[in-house]
Amino acid sequence: MDQTSKLxxxxxxxxxxxGAQAPLKADLFFDRKTFRLDIPPTAPKPxxxxxxxxxxPNCTLSDDCAYCPAALGIAMFLPTFKDxxxxxxxxxxxxxxxxxxxxxxxxxxxxxxxxxxxxATSGCPLTRFLRPMxxxxxxxxxxxxxxxxxxxxxxxxxxxxxxxTGTDGPVTLDGLKQHYQDLSVMNSHLAERMRNSVSxxxxxxxxxxxxxxxxxxxxxxxxxxxxxxxxxxVEDE
Numbered sequence: 001m002d003q004t005s006k007l008x009x010x011x012x013x014x015x016x017x018x019g020a021q022a023p024l025k026a027d028l029f030f031d032r033k034t035f036r037l038d039i040p041p042t043a044p045k046p047x048x049x050x051x052x053x054x055x056x057p058n059c060t061l062s063d064d065c066a067y068c069p070a071a072l073g074i075a076m077f078l079p080t081f082k083d084x085x086x087x088x089x090x091x092x093x094x095x096x097x098x099x100x101x102x103x104x105x106x107x108x109x110x111x112x113x114x115x116x117x118x119x120a121t122s123g124c125p126l127t128r129f130l131r132p133m134x135x136x137x138x139x140x141x142x143x144x145x146x147x148x149x150x151x152x153x154x155x156x157x158x159x160x161x162x163x164x165t166g167t168d169g170p171v172t173l174d175g176l177k178q179h180y181q182d183l184s185v186m187n188s189h190l191a192e193r194m195r196n197s198v199s200x201x202x203x204x205x206x207x208x209x210x211x212x213x214x215x216x217x218x219x220x221x222x223x224x225x226x227x228x229x230x231x232x233x234v235e236d237e
Contacts, residue, residue, distance in 0.1 A: 014114050015093040026077040035135045037121040044075045054192040060125045069123040084202035094139045103140045111206035113139035126186045129179045147228045173221045180217040187211035
């Protein structure tokens with residue numbers, strides 16, 4: 001991407017400092033209107049990113065689509081991290097237009113945030129429901145933060161759609177539950193796609209962490225929101 005094109009996009013940059021080498025970098029650019037990840041025509045197109053390689057059984061892309069969009073997004077930075085070990089300590093710095101977020105964490109945690117952002121913005125139909133949250137990217141979010149943001153985003157989206165279309169009806173989380181169940185299937189197949197392209201476990205374990213988040217959302221919808229109830233606890237008047 002040339003400099004003019006970069007200026008027309010929103011940018012989020014990840015920097016991983018492990019102390020043993022130069023920082024590991026991943027610079028991502030997004031369309032300002034749709035917030036779709038920019039994957040240049042010259043980006044790597046490895047065999048493992050082909051759509052038919054461990055294709056998700058619930059994939060809705062047409063057969064004439066040659067590559068999995070989420071895999072193509074990850075392929076842009078996979079070579080940088082393919083030899084990384086999950087539990088390596090790192091300082092991870094995330095730069096956005098509005099703020100810089102720094103965390104002392106592990107490589108797998110930082111890569112989980114990075115891969116989650118890429119998948120949500122890649123153009124994969126199964127992750128498109130996450131795009132509104134990706135616009136306000138919050139790296140290193142824990143389970144409660146993720147659930148709070150996800151449920152709130154889904155319900156607000158439904159209310160806005162009703163207002164814009166002049167329709168009415170109950171607003172529920174049922175559709176979100178199905179999206180997360182589909183996402184969990186996608187995560188498992190994404191890990192299989194990547195398995196033979198990495199020599200260490202950081203990237204694979206990052207996907208496993210993302211899948212844990214995908215699994216707790218349906219459990220909370222069915223089970224009474226046990227993981228976010230504390231967020232609504234205040235002192236008695």
